[in-house]
Amino acid sequence: MASTKVIKLVVISDVICPWCYIGQKELLAAIDQMASIPNLCPVKFDIEFRPFRLLTSLKDDEPPVEKDKWYTARFGKEKYENIQQMVGVRAKKVGVNISWDGKLSQSTAAHRLLQKAWKTGGQRLQQPLLTGLFKTFLEDAKDIGDKEVLAECAAETGAMSKEEAIEFLETDEGLAEVNSMIADTKAKGITGVPFTIIDGKWAVSGGQTADVYVQIFTKLASMEVPTPTETATTLSK
Template sequence: MHQPGVVQLVVISDIVCPWCYIGLAELQKAIKETASELQLTIKVEHRPFLLHPSMEEDKVLDKAEWYLEKFGADKLEHVKSMVQGRAKEVGIEINFQGVMTQTIRAHRLSRKAYVLGGQELQEKFLDRIFKAYFSEGKDISDFNILGDLAEEAGITSKSEAIEFLTSDEYQEEVETMAAEARKKGVTGVPFTVINGRWAVSGGQTSEVFGQIFRKLAGKGPLRPIPNAPTCDNSGCPIAAASVKS
């Protein structure tokens, strides 16, 4: 049952989606700017989505080549400009160098972070792994890199993280959550479910999230929510429907 003054958000995303990184930064900004003012407690749980569900966990692709194949040279320049422009606005860096990999292992660590430390620990890990992937071009399927990121975020030691990753802990849970999102009609991410009743699609701005929070607090109208870029199986970014109920 929904508690008065509490907003429950479930954010479905994948770590190789640039709009998920941008969307996380925008959401965090909106919460920081409005939660205290509106006297709201905003609780966030991040759940997995697999943009490349059939990709083997050990397969590594060149990211630049992957994007070039998906979009072609001319469209890719437009994509880069749009993504990097929005990223700069929220103080993060996104480049298109490095490698493209499956994200199940990263999602397993994200899930472990949430179980151990809730939203705070999970978002600390997500902030770090998004930066590693998009700003530093790191292989986020590599056990040693994931171990370092888990230790930096405070989830566990590097050696314990590697031991966890070589097990099957949270493997089935992550795969089931990702499959259930698709069964419920989620085809692109980020996808944010609000109080289990409404959903907002795409990398929305902090202003849009703030408007939603004000409406939920009874302190403002809800204007039409614009379409926002999202990622799906065919690549990203693309335009997506903005609101579902």
């Protein structure tokens, strides 16, 4: 029996980012597809989420701002409408209905919760929580900076009880670590998300389709070296 190939994925993203949600859906679809590809050794995926902050102008303790007003001020009315159209069409292809209602808050608290889940139970706890947070903010239009909202999401996805989440969020636990991880990411020249690092050697930037990932995973499962493309590059040492 062929030995199992373990592929390590580090996905850098922000829970307020529609492209990150789309990218996660595409990545998980690619992983599902791998099981049906013939003549490959068994493949196991180890997926770790790491934080990124897109809203650099918002401080952690600032009150939330209306999403529509913030995006309009940032991009202008016409460009914002084009973004909604483009993102909405792409999102629907992966079964996601993006809502542009609600409010924007800094995502640091959500990142802290995700790192807590990783430390407690690895991807078994972190990935469902990540999916839940994406849906909470990007589909249900709830405030990602609200501790009650975060705690309810943590409980619903099995990461921890609501009471444990509230207690955790009332402290600064994990804050320094999240800030350090974000600073390290920027120091490496990563300026946009999603950004997926595969086996520490390959990088896929942006919300690529499942096919892009399948091609790389298939090569790795076959013990071949993936060919660099516009969407998949080698990481500099």
